[in-house]
Amino acid sequence: MKLSKGANAPVPTSLLAVVVSWRSEHVVDAHALLxxxxxxxxxxxxxxxxxxxxxxxxxxxxxxEPAPGTARLSVSLPRTESEVARIVVSGSLDDGTFGEVGDLAVTVFDARGPVARFDIEDPDAVDAMMFGEFYRRDEQWRFRAIGQGWTTGLAGMVTEFGVTVDDSDGQAGSKRGSNPFASPGRTDSYPAARWTDPPSPGAPTAARAQHTRSPEGSSDRVPTGVSAASGVDPATTDDPRVSSDAHRGPVPPTHAVTRPHPYHRAVDLTRRSTERLPAPPPPPPDPERADWHRDPQDGTRMRWWDGTQWSTATHPRRPVDARHCTRCGNPLRRKLFGGHSGCDRCAAEIEEFLTHWGTRARRTLTASGPSGPEWSQLWATLRYQRIDENIGRTMLRDPGLGYVERLATFAFADGEIAQPELDAFEAAVDELRLTGPLIEDLRRRMHRGRALSRLREGELPVVRTPGLHLDPEERVHLDLPATHVRHLARGPKITTGRLIASNKKLRFVGAGAGTEMPWNRVVSVHVEHDSVIIAATSARGGAIFDVADPDYVAAALEGALRVAKRLVLTPGQRDSRSIPQEVKAEVWQRDGGKCVECGSGHYLEFDHVIPLSRGGATSASNLQILCRSCNRTKGARI
Known part of the structure; x- marks a missing residue:
């Protein structure tokens, strides 16, 4: 959002970055006042x-160390103390004025990108400027664009906000000993004294008040409709500190100068270019994980690392002692028959925290899955409370099983398991720490489904066939026992032999009989009633084979057929059997994630009501959820 001078906008209560940018040879120093x-x-x-x-x-x-032509501040609104009402963002120049700085702008960023931008057009010839401010309003933070300048430099500006400046070197001059609000160096209209109702330096000015002061020191005269406290029209500002009570007339100033404590050391604004700040403590071994670690500056304490930097949160390191609680350090009660009971205080706190945490965790798991910033933040809050993560994973076992079963069902919806789908399944199982027979069976299905998909995509093995005569450049991909079934008028005729598939043709070699079928005569390959059905261009050219693993054989034959007919798709493409993700979600939501026949919630599959082989469409109205048993019973029937 682009802001004009005096405008404001809400900002998220999070870690923000304020970037001051310009296009000139000047160097702008950024600073802030709380x-x-x-x-x-x-x-x-x-x-x-x-x-x-x-x-x-x-x-x-x-x-x-900001980028050239920029100055950068990090503003953490969640860490801002409750006593702080405003955070003023300002800047200053050692040489020149802001009137000579080109394309001066202030941009506020959050984790997702820019949230507010203020282009300071035609700045005054000043060497210090208040760019904007963060302030609280109705339990929310907002940012106001100001662009207020001072000709008295950094010392004159910070003195106005109550900072005592050390002018022992003469740089501050008379700025420290005079009333800063009456300084002629101001370039905008602000009151000449501090009133009982504090002024708002960042409030937009509705009209420039021409202040005059009588020799007796009487109060300024303010134009009608402008607050005497801030020079702002209360009807045009959202500042809660400005109200219609400002029309009651001039208010006497309470004080003009802030006098330092006799033992207070003033701020030295002389740049200490030769001094180096102490190096920050090194990050922990896994810097991307927010967790408690031994404080690098105090080995007797644990300190919280928030994933980017060390925080101020600490707690004492407690030795492993069966007689004391490792979380709070309180002594534990001894059991009658030996050992110690748990800590009642910590148990109550953990139970209360997990009640709300579990609801949030299940919502996050359903919405975005076990990955991403929101998921990481979820477990960081658990670690911050010093609660064992295994407790949280136990709470999420049932929702986690439902989530991975949903992943498997969606993956098998179109009969093809892509590598990203398998990777997502494995990542979810590993993140949720799921184990057991159901998970192992789902894993076997997913890996087998991926292996069959690779065969259909043309990734075929090459097997050696000693004693078999091959054509030039012919490679065998399949060689296994099979039974050829031919349906005759007098009944089925069964011949046992070997089924051999190469990149050139399909062969069956049996006892006293054999057949060859070039791939250009084959139309399709599919499984029906545990038999591999091969359809050919002629009525008598097809074949039916009984094999030990019909799904594997059909996938290999389909892959060889697609390679021979140049039907292998490029990576990332899917054929017409693919079910769009939004259609899967619609059917899943409609059927409640359960089998429509028996109501089971396990081993679910997407089924075409009218099969694809009979012209059924891949649409939500022609899809339903069945468990594996009901789907096998239905078969290709309508």
Whole structure:
């Protein structure tokens, strides 16, 4: 969202990045001030700048090595203390003014991309500027574009917000000892004193008030419709601190200068270019995983690593002792017949936490599956509470079984198992730590389905056939025992022999009989009643074979047929039997994820009500969910 000067927009309460960008040879220093409800800093530590690049709460951090032509700050709104009402984002120049800086812009990013952008057009000739501010409103954070400038530099600007500047070197000059609100260096209209109702430096100005002060020091005169507290029309701003009470007339200033404590050390704005900040602690061995680790700065404590940096959350390291709770350290009660009972306090806390955690986990598993940022964050919250992950996985066993069965059912819907589908199944089983006969049977089905799909795609084995005469460049892909069944008028005739499939033709060699069938005469291959049915161009050219593994034989013959007829599809393409993902989801939702015949929830398959061989369509109205047993019983019947 692009903002104009004075406009505002909501921002997510998360970790944000504020990037100041420009196109010139100037170097802009970015800084921030954390302000209380009074509109001033609580202490000089609330100023984050080049000599103090990280706030003590880690709510604001300055990037020490930004990209050329940019300055960058990280703003963590969840870590912002409740006493902080506003976070002012500002910048300054050592040489030149902002009027000489081209294409000056401020952009706020979250994890998904930019959420707000403020292009500062025609900035004034100032060397310090307040770009914008984050502020709270109705339990939500918002960002306001300001573009307010100071000709008195960084020292004059931060002094205005209550920071005591060390002017021992004479750089601050009279800025520290004079009223900053009456300074002639201001380039926008703000009150000349601090009122009882604190002003809002970032509020949009409805009209520029021309302030005049009488020699007796009386209050400024403010135009009608403009708040005396902030110079803002209350009818055109969303700042909750500005109201219609501002029309009640001028209010006397409470104070003009903030006097430092006699033992307080003022902020030194002199850039310490030769000093190096202490190196941050090294990350843990697995830096992408949020977890508790031994504090690298204090070996007696555990410290939380949030996946990107060390946080301030710590707890004492507790030795493994059967007499004390490893979570809270409280002594455990001894059992009558030996041993110790569990910690009642921790058990109650864990049970309460898991009640809400389990609901969220099941919702996440159903929506996005066991992967992605939301899933990782789910387990990070469990580790943060120091709860064994096995407890959470036990809670998710039944929903996890349902999820992987749904994956397998969707994968088998079109009779083809692609490698990404197999990988997704294995990843889900591994992430959910699922074991047992049902999982092993599903895994065997998925791997066998993938092997048959590879055969149909043309990835055929090459077998050696000693004693068999082959044509030039002929390769054998299948050689196994088979029974040739021919239906005659006087009954079926059965011949036992060998079924041989090569890249050139299909052969059957039997006792006293044999046949050859070039692939250009074969129309299709399918399995029916545990027999491999081969359809050919002539009525008497087809064949029926009984084999030990009809699905494997049919897949290999279909693959050889498709290779011979150049029907092998390019990677990523699917044939007309493919069922779109949205159709699978619609049928699954309609049938409730259960067999429509017996109501079973296991070993489910998508079935065409009117089979494809009889012209049935691949549509939601012609699909139903059946368990494996009911599907085998139905067969090719309508």
């Amino acid at each position: 302000l209380a409800e009074s509109g001033t800093v609580r202490s000089d530590r609330d100023l984050v700048f080049f000599n103090a690049p990280r706030h003590v709460s880690q709510a604001v951090t300055i990037d020490q």
